[in-house]
Amino acid sequence: MFFTYLRRELRHRRRQTAVVAIGMAVAVALVMVVNSVSTGVSDAQDDVLDSVYGIGTDITVTQTGAPGDRAPGRFEVGAEDGEVGEDGSRAFAQNNVAVERGTASFDDDALTTVAQIDDVAATTGTLTLSSTTFSGEVPDTAALPEGADAGERGPGQGQGAAGGPDGAGGSAFSLDTFSVTGVDPGSDAVGPLTTVSLVDGRALGTDDSAAGDDGTPATVTVLDATYAASADLAVGDTVTVGDEDLEVIGTVGSTTGDGVATGSDAYVTLPLAQSLADLDGQLTDVYVQADSATAIDAVAEDISAALPEVTVSTQSDLASSVTGSLASASDLVSTLGLWLSVVVLVAAVGIAILLTVSGVTRRTRELGTLKALGWPGRRVVGQVAGESLVQGLLGGAVGLVLGLVAIAVVNALGITLSGTTGGFAIGGQERTGGGPGTGAAGGGPGAGAAGGGSGAGEAASGPFGNAVDQAAGAVDVVLHAPVSPTVVAIAIGIAVLGGLLAGIVGGARAARLRPAEALRSVA
């Protein structure tokens, strides 16, 4: 009788059942999508962190430098520099390599100190550099108007040399920035190498650290495959870093996902990086793995105590340092997504409660009659609550399908999120230095410019934009929103709870009805 009556009642008020079920379905689907996408974004963040810091890195040790410290990008193009072309113009290229702006190197004693701390499972040290190549062509300085001396420019002032009035004999500069990370090839338990796999050629070996007769490192490099493709480089080519021409011996990709860039554009042996940047015995990053997750905070504190100068970041600090569209997505999901779900959920449950209560009021005589027939109160309440519960479950079932479809759509869209980590200073952060229209005016140090014959502002976006794109080591990750048992459980849970809540409120109404109501309001 319970199910017969329930089925009849719900079929009788189809429209109300549909409204409640659809409301619940939308809420369930929305919560599922938000939950799933939020997991996807969080996974993507992990991927970014993994590809930048490597798998298993619990703590990183860095040191911040004063702004402007060791600023790369001071280029001095003297009047005698470069090769003089037939028309008297000079082509030149200068390369500067130094630690990233805002970071400072520190003595590699720190690595030893950290390794000796309790509960430290593994450590490795790297030296991350930024290599900037400034190249261009200037017209014959003798032909230029007074005051347009191309020499002695301020640091990074990429102000384009003025071209001739008609644009003829104009100059063009381009700026190419990429990151170079000095790694210890023998230490791949923790750190950036843990998520790097060989794509082409060979990897850096321990031999490369001291290849020469006098123990000097081999002048070889391994490039990130994504960077190599964008810079049109392949195994066997050479890249110039500082004063050295390095042979490309291999390319690598990230193990965290297809098409995911690795943490650095180029990798060299640590000794080579130190010699290139004139930073013997110096590191910029120490990667630390703790014995267990519970030991992380204690280890971080011990490191801070032993090395007061450095910045110690744990995995959760690092997660919050991820910027870029990934961070925006994360914010969007955690704020808008959350609030939207809450609002829709409250509305859906509210509608269910409202309609259940109004249904009980409308059925006063009917439910009173059942009580007059001797139906126990809980049997009447159970009937009303059962109806709401089934409405909720119907909505839950529809919502589950709707949610799964929506998640499938999100995944099919193949949304690419880009994550950049602060502090670790992947190239491309300097993008703030200028954009279309500001390049010619000279951005901060390192900002490039193109002037000359073409319209200054617009032309700047050409080579400048390319330079930034190439330098941008931001890690791209395709969003994958997973369907976990949790997501399904949440959907069913919401449907059951929403239905129960409406049923309890409606049931409480029904419970208060007296049997004598059966005699009232005779139609």
Place this chain on the structure above:
Amino acid sequence: MYEITDLTKTYAAQGRTVRALDGVSLRIGAGELVSVQGPTGGGKSTLLQMLGAMDRPSSGTVVLDGTDLTTASDRVLAEVRARTIGFVFQGFNLIPTLTAQENVETALVPARVPGAERAERARAALASVGLGDRGHHLPVELSGGQQQRVAIARALVKNPAVLLADEPTGNLDEETRDEIVELLEGLWHDGLTVVMVTHDSAVARRAERRLRIAGGTVSELTPAART
């Protein structure tokens, strides 16, 4: 059957207290057919609610076959309604979404009669009121008289000790009214105690004992020799 002593029921309505029943004392014996007449608002329905264990008196006692309905718990009252009392309403009060057969079966739900037996007994009850072939009809598909027959079948299917009917013919035309009254008379002839409220004298006159309630007090219209 019923032993009613000094029964008073007051309602609080809009700040005033209404004495729907005012010191009613009454005995109703097993196997009686009692009609209750009186003006609208006289207290007829209130008396029937007290007899039907649907509400508690403000003072006085109602004892049904030894059970004091005044002091019994809600659970016991529900039990009494489920097993002992058959109730017929003026407005039929069928569940609109259930068929005639299912409506009759609802009366057996609280007694936890197993499904097969429930269906069988409901079929028999419907047949006894002449609706053996209408079990699958919804209330809206039945005439007023047929609906009231279904309601009577629902009251009878539990084999109650007493049948209480509150203006059972109030919503029916004259012809149907007689059918229903004859049906109730037949039940009384078969030994059922019947208390029937009506303001129709033609109906009331068919009862062997006639009561009148006005202003909450009861008077016997038939010689009060029966108490």
